[in-house]
Amino acid sequence: MSVAELQRRITQLEEELRKARRGDAAPEREKITKMSGEVVDTNPYSRLMALKRMGIVEDYEKIRTFTVAVVGVGGVGSVTAEMLTRCGIGKLQLYDYDKVELANMNRLFFQPHQAGQSKVDAAAATLRSINPDVHFEVHNYNITTVDNFDHFMDRIRTGGLEGGAVDLVLSCVDNYEARMAVNRACNELEQTWFESGVAENAVSGHIQFLIPGETACFDCAPPLVVASQIDERTLKREGVCAASLPTTMGIVAGVLVQNVLKHLLNFGQVSYYLGYNALVDFFPTMTVRPNPQCEDSWCRKRQAEYAARKAAEPIVEKVEVVEEEVVHEDNNWGISLVDESAPATATAGQVTGLAQGITTAYDRPAPSLPDDLTSSPPQDATSLDDLMAQMKAL
Amino acid sequence: MVDDATRKSLGSIPLMRTKAGPRDKEAWVTRLKEEYQGLIKYVQNNKDADNDWFRLESNKEGTRWFGKCWYIHELLKYEFDVEFDIPVTYPATAPEITLPELDGKTAKMYRGGRICLTDHFKPLWARNVPKFGIAHAMALGLGPWLAVEIPDMIQRGVVTYTEKKG
Numbered sequence: 001m002s003v004a005e006l007q008r009r010i011t012q013l014e015e016e017l018r019k020a021r022r023g024d025a026a027p028e029r030e031k032i033t034k035m036s037g038e039v040v041d042t043n044p045y046s047r048l049m050a051l052k053r054m055g056i057v058e059d060y061e062k063i064r065t066f067t068v069a070v071v072g073v074g075g076v077g078s079v080t081a082e083m084l085t086r087c088g089i090g091k092l093q094l095y096d097y098d099k100v101e102l103a104n105m106n107r108l109f110f111q112p113h114q115a116g117q118s119k120v121d122a123a124a125a126t127l128r129s130i131n132p133d134v135h136f137e138v139h140n141y142n143i144t145t146v147d148n149f150d151h152f153m154d155r156i157r158t159g160g161l162e163g164g165a166v167d168l169v170l171s172c173v174d175n176y177e178a179r180m181a182v183n184r185a186c187n188e189l190e191q192t193w194f195e196s197g198v199a200e201n202a203v204s205g206h207i208q209f210l211i212p213g214e215t216a217c218f219d220c221a222p223p224l225v226v227a228s229q230i231d232e233r234t235l236k237r238e239g240v241c242a243a244s245l246p247t248t249m250g251i252v253a254g255v256l257v258q259n260v261l262k263h264l265l266n267f268g269q270v271s272y273y274l275g276y277n278a279l280v281d282f283f284p285t286m287t288v289r290p291n292p293q294c295e296d297s298w299c300r301k302r303q304a305e306y307a308a309r310k311a312a313e314p315i316v317e318k319v320e321v322v323e324e325e326v327v328h329e330d331n332n333w334g335i336s337l338v339d340e341s342a343p344a345t346a347t348a349g350q351v352t353g354l355a356q357g358i359t360t361a362y363d364r365p366a367p368s369l370p371d372d373l374t375s376s377p378p379q380d381a382t383s384l385d386d387l388m389a390q391m392k393a394l
Numbered sequence: 395m396v397d398d399a400t401r402k403s404l405g406s407i408p409l410m411r412t413k414a415g416p417r418d419k420e421a422w423v424t425r426l427k428e429e430y431q432g433l434i435k436y437v438q439n440n441k442d443a444d445n446d447w448f449r450l451e452s453n454k455e456g457t458r459w460f461g462k463c464w465y466i467h468e469l470l471k472y473e474f475d476v477e478f479d480i481p482v483t484y485p486a487t488a489p490e491i492t493l494p495e496l497d498g499k500t501a502k503m504y505r506g507g508r509i510c511l512t513d514h515f516k517p518l519w520a521r522n523v524p525k526f527g528i529a530h531a532m533a534l535g536l537g538p539w540l541a542v543e544i545p546d547m548i549q550r551g552v553v554t555y556t557e558k559k560g
Contacts, residue, residue, distance in 0.1 A: 098505060144481040146416045146457050175504075176516065177490060180483040219486065222520060241502060241510040295486060295523070362517035384423060387430035392451055394437050 011117060015125075018113060031132050035061045035088065044131070045088060057265045064133070066167045066264050067160040069093040071143065071182055073119045075249035076196050076256070077172030078109035083257040084134075085127040091135035091161050092127070094120045095152065097142040107246050135161065144181045153185050168260060169193035172253075174242075176223065183218035186210065187298035192263075196256045198249055200242040203278040204228055205252035207259060208288075209270055213302030216288035219295050221351040222360040226275035226284070248278050275358055286355035397538075403443075404533050407436045413524035415484045416457045425485075426456040429527045436529040447540075448476065448532060456480065459489070459528065463536060465544040470555045472544060476536065485524045488516070491536050499552040500543055509539045 001009070029044070037049035051057040068089055070077045073096040081092055096119040100110045114122040120138035128136060137159060143152045160166050169191055171182040179195060186193045190212050198205040204226040210217060255274055262268040272287040290303050351360055382390075410428045414421035433450060440446045450461035457480045464473040474496060478489040490508045497507035504510055515535055519526055526534075547553040 101505075142479075144483065145479045146455075146482055149417070149482040175490075177481050177483060177487040180487050181481065184483055222517075241504055362520060364520055382427070384427050384430070387427055387434065388451065391430055391434055391437075394434065394441070394449065 011121075014116065028129050028132055035064065048087060057267050060265065063088050063261075063265060064090045065161065067091040067093065067135075068260065069095065069156060069159065069166045069169045071095045071169065071171050072173035072178065073123050074098070074104070074172065074174055075107035075244055075246070076198060076253045077170070078107075078119070078123055079250055079253035080170060080172055080196075080257055081123055081127060082109055082130070083253065084260070085131045087257075087261065088131065089134055091137065091159075091166075093137045093139070093155060093159050093166060094123055095139045095141070095143055096120050097140060107244060107249055142178075143185075144177050149181060149185070152181075153189060156185060156191055157189055165189065165191060167192075167264065170256065170260065171195045172256075174198075179218055183210075184296065184298070187212050187217055187296055187302060190302060194256060194260060196252055198244065198252050199225065199228070201228060202243040202245040202248050204276060205248055205278075206273065206275045207252065207256045207271070208273045209259065209263070212299065213290065213304075213306030215272055216290045216351075217294060217296060217299040217302075219299060220291035221288070222362050222364050224273070224275075224288070224351070224354070224358055225361050226277050227357050227359050228277065228279065245278075248276070251276060251278075273355070273358075275355070277357060282357055284355040284357045286353075286358065288351065288354075291351075400533060400538065403436070403439060403445075404530065406439050407527075407529045407533065408432050409525040410485070410527040411525075413485065415482060415486075416455065416480050417482055422456070425527075426452075429456070429529070432527045432529040433532075436533065447537065450476070450528070450532075463493075463532075463540065465540045467545055467548055472548070472553060472555060485527070488519045488526075488531050488535070489528065491531065491539075496543075496547070496553070499547055502539070502543055509536065509543075511535050511539065 032045070035045045035049060036043055037046065037052065039046045039050070049060055052060050066089055068084055068091070070081050070084075070092060073081060073094050077094075077096070081094060084092060098119050100114045100117050100119055100122050102112060102115050104110050105112060109126070110119070110122060114126075118140045120140050124136045124138050127134065137155070139152070139155065141148045141151075143149055155166075156169060157165050169182060169186055171179055171193060173179055173182070174197075179197075182193065182195070185191070192209075192211050195208040195210060195218055196206070206224065206226055208218075208224075209215065255271075255276070259270050259274070263270045271285050273285060275282075275284040277283075290299060292300070292303065294300055294303070354360075408428070408431055410425065410432065412421055412425040412428060414425040416422050418425075437446065437449070447465065448461060448463035450459050452459045458477070459480070460475070460477040462473055463476045464471050466472075474493050476491060476493055478491050480489055481487050490504075492507045493503075493509060494507040497503060497505070502510040518534065519531070522530070544553065548555075
């Protein structure tokens with residue numbers, strides 16, 4: 001047996017041992033075929049269905065028809081998945097390549113006895129016992145590698161309850177690379193999604209609602225950050241990579257799922273960007289329009305499609321003026337109208353009109369004009385094999 | 395920030411011209427050739443400057459890279475395996491360079507042995523897409539990381555010298 005097989009076997013045996021030790025494993029409840037609003041102690045859905053009687057949600061049962069993909073089952077993702085499970089979501093897809101570690105115990109959800117198990121398996125086991133009505137699909141891999149990414153895209157496209165696309169993707173990952181991978185997949189698949197994040201200093205976080213073509217994609221601008229209002233120079237990472245707090249992560253998971261519910265069940269108002277600054281309890285909100293010169297070609301394509309759809313719509317007589325970005329089908333030279341009072345350099349790589357308290361993590365240069373170098377053959381005719389051999393011979 | 399020596403060695407690495415990632419079929423092959431040309435030049439420069447410090451090779455598709463890097467401390471050579479995947483979003487995002495055997499030995503690492511880069515690396519990379527390639531990631535990411543972390547780990551006794559593995 002390979003090391004991987006042996007490791008799997010160990011995990012499996014540990015799990016069995018754990019179950020055997022517990023012995024008196026609490027009887028799990030039977031599945032419930034139809035959500036009931038009956039107010040009795042034994043009905044797990046009575047308080048949720050009460051939302052209907054109170055006039056908050058029109059059709060709560062609809063939640064059982066939805067599939068949500070949670071990418072990253074860490075401090076935010078696990079709590080997000082638990083909330084959706086308790087709300088009776090139809091199906092959850094969970095993606096994570098990591099294992100539960102004792103170092104995770106400063107956050108919610110996972111328990112010390114789960115250390116060593118894969119996060120997705122440990123999470124699915126707990127969540128199933130909380131609500132056996134939810135369908136689970138788990139994937140224990142890193143979505144940013146080429147092979148896994150194709151599989152990930154395929155599951156987003158066909159992993160819904162009825163075999164169609166999932167209804168929402170929630171990015172609860174902890175790194176830029178994975179966020180960019182989710183962004184790429186969702187732009188290609190025209191998949192609506194939410195991004196969430198907690199700063200590495202644990203005192204700020206955000207959620208963002210992304211509709212490809214209609215709102216800014218994750219690659220339209222440098223990462224948006226909630227200004228911490230502390231001198232960055234005093235925040236040095238002496239011997240540490242990241243801090244985390246169960247509070248900030250719980251709050252971000254809470255606002256994330258709140259907006260997911262509002263979007264899916266059609267009540268209230270969904271925030272397009274909601275920041276959270278824990279130090280001063282400040283929650284800025286804003287909408288971010290897409291960047292016509294976004295580096296992601298799928299984003300530009302979705303923007304053009306959205307603009308075309310908008311143009312085809314009958315004009316609704318409305319007094320309030322919503323400023324729409326003019327998006328041209330092709331704009332080879334990157335020409336755009338600039339507010340004369342603004343410096344010309346502030347157009348391309350930067351975002352203007354950010355809400356107070358939100359900045360970009362860094363500036364990016366304006367995208368360079370498509371240069372002809374890329375289409376011209378490389379001056380060096382050496383084949384790749386030769387180059388590989390040359391490298392090896394060094 | 396980037397010191398003068400790094401700046402100098404950086405300047406002599408050929409810049410990439412093709413903005414393509416591993417999902418871009420033919421364009422990726424072009425990019426991969428540029429990557430190899432960049433790496434060959436960089437390693438050659440290092441050798442010429444008597445500062446040879448790593449070797450890398452990749453699988454056929456150029457999506458998975460592996461090799462060795464080493465660091466000389468008080469005349470002893472400490473050698474480590476280095477590996478990384480090229481993410482689907484490359485070159486918009488840099489590869490996550492990993493030293494698996496040092497996992498758990500320093501706080502300046504994410505799980506699995508991915509090195510924790512400085513606040514300066516990502517902005518610098520982002521500003522130089524698609525011109526920076528693997529050689530730049532090595533020069534700006536792994537090089538400075540080794541220079542700071544290895545002496546510290548040796549001092550703490552978590553990294554000890556072993557006779558050359560061959």
